[in-house]
Amino acid sequence: MNTRSLNRRPQRGAALLLAMLIVTLVATLAAGMVWQQWRAIEVESAERARTQSAWLLGGALDWARLILREDARDGGGDALTEPWATGLAEIRLSTFLAADKDNTQDTGLDAFLSGDIVDANSRYNLRNLATDDEETAKRELLAFTRLCDALGLPAAVAQRIAEAMAVSSEAEDLVENSQKAQASAPIRPQRVAQLRWLGLDQPTIDRLAPYVTILPNTSKVNLNTASPEVLMSVMDGLDRSSAQRLVQQRAQLKKGFASVSDAAKALGDKFGNSANAWAKAADFRSDYFEVTGQLRYEDSVLREVSLVQRQGAEVRVLWRERLSK
Incomplete structure (x- = not known):
């Protein structure tokens, strides 16, 4: 074997190693590009699903507002025997598409929408406990204490919530009047679930939830x-x-x-x-209603609750909240 052949072997080895490095680099870059593209598609799909679900759940809210407006035109009181209290039974979305004469395609979308309306004025409004009138405050505390007693809760629960609602209301008034509020003043809850801020345990909140609400004004x-x-x-x-x-x-x-x-x-x-x-x-009569919309698609269930205020024939959305599973 001559010297020239011996010199070519290291050169071929180096060339082979370089080729392998290039292939590895190209494969890595290609994999990274594929992963980036997949991630972008997943993000876009998730955003599209979120937007579509919000739009569909908004349909349940629009249904509720329409029902409440029609009820207002009828006049009289508000009772559980009226159409708004019936709720929207679960219905397949393709049923709505089938009603459209311009739509001739079967989407095969197995998504189901349902909803219901609950009269928020059917519950005791904890906002009533935050009042500057001493006589009214005593009457409201007595009423809430009776409710706690009927639910098997100690009177101390009523006292704690009443004091916290009053103190937080005073703090908010100071802020609105550009005065310095106490740093220790609690933030007033806006939802019943937020009563945890007052130190109440979850079983107590669960017991109160079907019977109390927190509205923007006394009611x-x-x-x-x-x-x-x-x-x-x-x-x-x-x-x-x-x-x-x-x-x-x-x-x-x-x-x-x-x-x-x-x-x-x-x-x-x-x-x-x-x-x-x-x-x-x-x-x-009632002015406030809670609207719950539910969208069921395959193994996913999305729920959203909204508080609406009805003033005459106008039904205004005060807040919307997506509920956890």
């Missing part, structure tokens, strides 16, 4: 939609049996009781003189 309870527990709390002197009888009697009326006086009369002579006192905390 009265709708006696045509409230539960017996809430009726007992705000209508002084009303026992459980009378509250349940009131619920049964209103269910037989198309739009519930037309006034607080009618409700008192329906309960008999025992409560005949209670209408004036009850009118301070109870009414037969």
Whole structure:
């Protein structure tokens, strides 16, 4: 073997190594480009899905606003016997597409939309506890204490929430008036779930949730939609049996009781003189409603809750919140 052949071997080895390095580099770059493209597609798909789900859930909200506007045009009180309280049963989205004469394609989209409307005025409004009027504050605390007692909760829970709502309201008033608020003043909860800020445990919040709400302003309870527990709390002197009888009697009326006086009369002579006192905390109409929309697609379930305020024929959205699974 001559010297020239021996010199060519290292050169061929170096060339082969260089070729392998180039192939490896090209493969790495190609893999990186593929991964970047896949990631961009995933991000775009997720954003498209989020946008589409928000649009579809907005459809449930639009349905609720339409129902509430039509109900306002009918006039009268608000009761659980009206169409808005029926809710939107789960329906396949392709049903809506099939109703469109210009759409002749079967999308095969197995997505289902449902929704319901809950009268927020059927619950005790914790905002009522934050008042500067001493007499009203005592009456509201007594009412909320009765509600806690009916739910099997200690009176200390009512006292804690009332004090926190009052202090946080004072702090917000100071901020609005450009005055310095106390750093230790709690932030006023805007949702019932936020009562955790006041140091309440989750079981207590879960127990209160179906019976209380937090609205932007003070409000009265709708006696045509409230539960017996809430009726007992705000209508002084009303026992459980009378509250349940009131619920049964209103269910037989198309739009519930037309006034607080009618409700008192329906309960008999025992409560005949209670209408004036009850009118301070109870009414037969509602201004606030919670709308829940649910979108079910394959294994995913998306839920969104909104608070709307109805003023005449106008239904305004105050807030929207996507619920966790």
